[in-house]
Amino acid sequence: MKGQWLRRRELQSIGIDSQPRKRVLMAVASSSEAKPNVVSPENLALYEVQKPFIEPILRSCRLWNTALDILFYDVGALTAALLMKGRAVNTDALANLNSPRHRFAVLDLGAQSNPSGSIIVVDANLAPYVYKPFLEMETFFEFANGSESVGLNTLTVTGVGSSAFGSVAFAWDVSQAFGEPVAAIVPGYGLADIVPQALGGWFGFETYDTVQSATQEFLANFAPTLAMMGKDLARSTPGRETASTGAPVFRHGSAASDDVHAILRNVPGISRVVGHSKGALAIENALRSLPPDRTKYITVHTFGCVISEKVPCQRYSQHLGLIDPLGILNSLGNSPEYWPFADHSTNSLIPLSLRVTTSIANPG
Secondary structure, eight states: OHHHHHHHHHHHTTTOOHHHHHHHHHHHHHHHHHSTTSOOHHHHHHHHHHHHHHHHHHHHHHHHHHHHHHHHSOHHHHHHHHHHTTEEEEBTTBGGGGOTTOOSEEEEOSTTTOTTOEEEEEOTTSTTSBOOOBOSHHHHHHHHHSTTSOOOOEEEEOOTTOOHHHHHHHHHHHHHHHTSOEEEEEOOOOHHHHHHHHHHTTSOHHHHHHHHHHHHHHHHHHOHHHHHTTOHHHHTSTTOOBOTTSOBOOSSSSHHHHHHHHHHHHOTTOOEEEEETHHHHHHHHHHHTSOHHHHTTOEEEEESSOOOOOSOOSEEEEEOOTTOHHHHHHTTTOOOSBOOSOOSOOOTTSTTOOOHHHHHHSOO
């Protein structure tokens, strides 16, 4: 009864009149009984109706995260490097790059182009430098495991709510360090991500994951169409675990953790993972759920958050700034291999920031 009431409220909130609402509710109920673990056509129809109302909210939050990426990631160096190569970056947060005076190929890294998550391949040394985003996991798996994979060995994960702009900037630094292409995860941003970010922001990464996972599970069970918002990438993962309604739930801590787990499980060529801030915790959660025969070939690099090294991996290389209270707070007493005199940011234009490229190339 409670679940039916919540679904009725969900329909009322978007202004569907009473008779169609009754027919939709009856269809959803009968479909749920007949096809558990499958998103029904009625739910998908309702999802499409709600999408124009919900996505602007998610995009506005993503715009704010794009602006914050300027503080935490090397977006200035990325923009300058791409301009030198004849490419301009366009984001919703940096409207000045929309000017027709910029006669370059425009790379769109805005919230409008990636509201529901993607995988972006970045190569700092070889054109096209930033590949067209992969919006479905299976498509990325086929690319990464195929003959045109461009030799992908590295996966990067950024922190809380990071947009495509920050994810690509971090991956660019990592690509420069290793001299090879890397795959950057841009996790989908949904309603479950807004709640913990509003409550606590970046403090208490473990708590953030707990609140995010609980919120997503609640939505998946009682408002499945809302749980699907911003989770197109997650929904495209083969074998994805779902609630009885068919909506996606998190099984490895967060959306980013689930994405890392799926990629490491399905792309054996990935042997190196690099994470910053909460992205490091996403890596830790994903590694815990993989068999030792897989993890023993993986090298882990973290910045701004130290994770447990209990999972047997080939090597850990963790960097935590001496003047990074946020990273120290969320490392839960774990000790890094390296203590640079730096803060939490990886933006090389900010004094005393973590220098990702030089730290990987010369860790001492």
